[in-house]
Amino acid sequence: MIETVAVDRIGEMRCEVGESPVWHADENALYWTDIPGRALWRWHASTGRAEAWALPQMTGSIAILDDGDGGVALAMETGIYRVPRPEGGVALPEPTLIASVEHPRSDMRFNDGRCDRQGRFLAGTMVLDMSLAAPLGQLYRLDFEQSRVERLCDSLIVSNGLAFSPDGRTMYLSDSHPSRRMIWAFDYDIDEGVPHGRRLFVDMNEHPGRPDGAAVDAEGCYWICGNDAGLVHRFTPAGRLVRSIEVPVSKPAMCAFGGARLETLFVTSIRKEREPLSGAVFALNPGVAGLPEPRLRR
Template identity: 70%
Template structure:
């Protein structure tokens, strides 16, 4: 069932926890974050060059902003930052929303925009060994500078993705005690998930790995990294395993479609001692096309305030 495909490594970096790859179509560039190293990475497909920026906090995920810049979900909240230029520092324009965590030692983890351009992101306790179900899934309400709680009781929220029509939301909990993917009916008008049900279970004995970061292709199939399994899986909308692709690292973390034709699957990974490829980012030719990544759309008053502010704290 597990096969291989053409695969290339991007750059020479090895991320501690490589997450949230996002293809920026107009730049022909891939962005991703190294959570534990507090770093934002960019790879330029036309020049094959990489750039890195240091962040003030760990960023579990981020969204490209339609009006320009990035919205990073970090430890203390979601921050709007100017679009970074290679060689220049990132500047924080403003805090879009502060987060009130359920307990100490928490941060944002996986997140992405729905098809309508609303940003959703989950939180987790940094120390996985504690297995505390204090995590929540939030939706950013930038106009009111608030976070709306959509789900709670999560340990390690992951695998956020949306069907092509936006009416199904997927989310996983990748903690070893959970290893489950859910699907939800998603209200495209209000941005609220409901009707939670089990989509796929990935128990340890199945050898599929733990469900981590995910993406949806143009056919509506759900791709998810099998962390600890060294594979990336493709599930049909009915939850049937259609394909498994081996990658040369034990801990693939998140995947995303990109490239000029959206037919390249980019996969980030987690660094392990003794594994020289772990932590690398890969480009896979999987023979399937993805969907353009939606951008966060900010209310006019928020984007205008960011432009007026101009300065901000240096990163």
């Protein structure tokens, strides 16, 4: 049964493709990226102010660096980069390369990504033209010390839905392409940062929407945006659908927990013609708290 709850819009911005919301507790702020808009966004909860910085490449996902400075790691088109903490009214400096990537073909970029519970950054790739349905996407893990990325999974069309259980020992990954619409679970080696034992978690062909970006709550349940269905779903660790919450746009893109007690679920979205709120970012209270987002450790 679809639930209707109070959903607030934060800010007035409308992104082309709003993705990778990350709550920064020290700043009481939400960061996210607009992929084709080539922009990094930040919204301050205390003031309601939103600000954006131009980026030189499309950026599919971000992570806050555990560097004492509040810098940001950016999974872009040609690799993973870093920038210092953004300052209001000041343009970002040119991003510094952490590790480059060798895509199977040139028309690819990074997409969904996040840190595991130990602070390692993982991110997947995709071919820009989704209509090709090319299974060339890879899931990579950043090796910061060696300035390289290591391949963990392949044969993905649109890598998405990356999340980790509270103890970090289960990794979730989806493929949101219309021809796939699958979510998998893996056993995850928390010492080595390697997934194995891939198995079907949820066949989203049995539920409304394509499986886009995701988050895990404090009870271990998996929240994922049902793109094209205007819903955010909650699945138990056993893969059982227990809730579907309606949002005011058809294409929610990714969700993340934030706020002072991590009791707010933020949802980014994709702009669509004739949907006046599409591309906006929303906030709702799902009645359950989330988990702190790990920072990227060197």
